[in-house]
Amino acid sequence: MATAFTIQRSTQDDLVVLSLDGYLDAHTAPEFENAVQQEFDAGHKRLIVNCERLSYISSAGLGVFMSFIEEIRAVGGDIKICGATPKVLQVFEILGFPAIFDLLPDVPATVQRYVDVPVKGGE
Amino acid sequence: MAAFERTFMLQVPSSTENLAIIRDFMTGIGAQAGLADGEVAKLELAVDEGCANVIEHAYGPDTTKEVSVSVTVDDDAISISVVDTGQGFDPGSIEEVELDKLVAARKSGGLGMRLIRSLMDEVQYEMIPGKKNVLRMVKRIHKDK
Numbered sequence: 001m002a003t004a005f006t007i008q009r010s011t012q013d014d015l016v017v018l019s020l021d022g023y024l025d026a027h028t029a030p031e032f033e034n035a036v037q038q039e040f041d042a043g044h045k046r047l048i049v050n051c052e053r054l055s056y057i058s059s060a061g062l063g064v065f066m067s068f069i070e071e072i073r074a075v076g077g078d079i080k081i082c083g084a085t086p087k088v089l090q091v092f093e094i095l096g097f098p099a100i101f102d103l104l105p106d107v108p109a110t111v112q113r114y115v116d117v118p119v120k121g122g123e
Numbered sequence: 124m125a126a127f128e129r130t131f132m133l134q135v136p137s138s139t140e141n142l143a144i145i146r147d148f149m150t151g152i153g154a155q156a157g158l159a160d161g162e163v164a165k166l167e168l169a170v171d172e173g174c175a176n177v178i179e180h181a182y183g184p185d186t187t188k189e190v191s192v193s194v195t196v197d198d199d200a201i202s203i204s205v206v207d208t209g210q211g212f213d214p215g216s217i218e219e220v221e222l223d224k225l226v227a228a229r230k231s232g233g234l235g236m237r238l239i240r241s242l243m244d245e246v247q248y249e250m251i252p253g254k255k256n257v258l259r260m261v262k263r264i265h266k267d268k
Contacts, residue, residue, distance in 0.1 A: 003140070003143040023143065025139070025142050025143075025146075025171060025175070026139045026142060026171075026175040026179060027139035027140050027142055027143070056146075056167075056168075058142075058168060058171050058172060058175065058235070059172055059234035059235040059237075059238055060175060060235075062234055063234060066234075087161075087164050090161075090164075091168065091238070094237075094238060094241045095234060095237065095238065
């Protein structure tokens with residue numbers, strides 16, 4: 001059944017990559033929220049959320065991005081999103097996420113984006 | 124009146140862990156009705172959002188309550204009713220504000236209803252005080268959207 005959700009964490013220089021796998025819905029969103037909160041609390045403010053293996057997202061998952069973005073940008077960080085499949089990307093687009101968040105094709109492109117534009121809107 | 128009409132029903136305890144069961148139920152119906160994969164995905168998400176609203180807002184964490192989903196499929200459309208007996212709320216009362224204003228206010232409320240309205244062809248909400256609340260959604264089968 002479509003329930004599994006896991007998060008893998010890796011780092012690249014001072015960037016933290018959270019790779020989501022499975023189904024991000026109202027049931028699993030608290031797990032994602034905790035993961036982002038832990039990074040923020042640890043002072044890791046430059047995050048990449050890799051959605052290559054994310055099969056599904058609902059508004060509960062989208063709400064996690066929204067609830068942290070102002071706080072993280074206030075300290076000079078950002079949350080950049082990459083690798084969304086067409087199904088997941090469609091949901092981001094319906095709610096207007098491309099106006100607020102950087103959405104990139106993959107992790108290398110996102111790493112480069114951090115070099116070019118550390119904070120979206122700050123260019 | 125459509126020549127051929129099928130009805131499906133699902134009732135689950137009010138817990139977010141059951142959203143996966145609801146999604147599987149909806150994807151099965153959408154595929155059987157002949158919807159393209161992208162349309163099945165919209166159906167799956169809209170009903171997930173409607174049920175998540177009930178579980179998280181109408182009932183709270185009371186798993187003794189139940190969420191009912193009934194679906195009617197005919198030649199033209201898939202009609203869904205999400206029924207609960209919890210505390211009703213009028214989705215029409217949710218103000219449509221820009222996403223950046225929601226971000227500034229640190230609010231993500233109303234995203235689910237916003238998605239539902241974007242994904243489905245018709246959306247209605249009915250409150251019968253003290254009895255039940257019904258969220259009705261229609262996805263037309265032969266319409267490009």
